[in-house]
Amino acid sequence: MNRCVRSAPPEPLAARAQEWTRRWLEQCAAKGAAEFRWPQVDSKPLNQHLTESLRAMTSEHCSYCDNWIPPGVAETIDHFRPKACGRFPGFAFEWTNLFLTCWVCQKAKGEQFDELLLKPDEPGYDFDRYFVYRPRTGTLEPNPNASPEDRRRADRTIQLLRLNENGFPRARQRECNLIDAAAFRFCQGG
Template sequence: MRKFRREAAPEFLAGRWEAWGREWEERQRKGGSFHWHQVDGEMVNQRLLPGLRAQTQDHCSFCDAFPVSPPSDPTIEHFRPKSRFPREAYHWPNLYFCCRFCQQQKRERYEEDALRPDADDYEFERYFRCDFTTGMILVNERASPEDQRQARATIDLYGLNRDHPAWRKQQRYLRDRARDRPLDDFAYRDFVDG
């Protein structure tokens, strides 16, 4: 889970996201299901995806899979689930570019301790380390107990060590390259590029 910097919210969301959130809250109360709004004949999620995708250079915000393409289609992940936080369904800071695998792991679950890759104080090495031999993302044992709890919650929530195509790629990469160069954040990203 590589850190990224969030860009400013797209202009078309400003002044609308709150009303859309309240509308969804109301529809949910009546037992309705979630549908993205349309703006100028285009679904809001389709309109948001390019900007969200650009922020992470096309990598899944959570497992770092790249490129996010079928069978793991690009999706928009609501960090705080839209079922439980309906008013945040269109709130820009709550929306993340995400692969289908991560989203299917997490579904509508929410974990207060989970980490956000765009948080100011987030750094991969602060919370995690990578096992060279297996490609597994592990909790940084030198982190504070609180940081370790957050790291564990994030790994569990998004299933970061599950049997995932990106993860198999990581293992291949590790076998071939880990002996030759030290592992840093960029190398970690390269697992899934390689």
């Protein structure tokens, strides 16, 4: 999980997030289990207006597993705090709650959430603070020198996002053998 720096919210979201949030909360209140849909903006769904900014934020990589996501292909927007009614519907249009992810991570995370989960753009987040990369196995482990609380968060993040499953260890080993391995923060780890 590479650190990323959050940009300002893209225009349609900045201008209308409050309105859309209010509407979504009303739908939840009315039905209890409403189906979430991105609102249409200029004849296309809102998520399509957001991906460019999100892609720029992570240099086109998944916010969680760091795999490169080819433009327009297998990308999705994850709600860090699940947007569903009864979970965190007030965060459905919260810019800081949205992350570009690959489909594998989106599926692994699903509707799960834990307050311990690390956020790649949170203040103080840095790969080395929480994780070490083991080149031999391609796996991530909590940094043994981190504080107990930091180790707990790293461990929970690895488990919940299944960062040592789904072929990710192998993918990391491949990335770190490439010429541009320096782009991947984790390659310099342990």
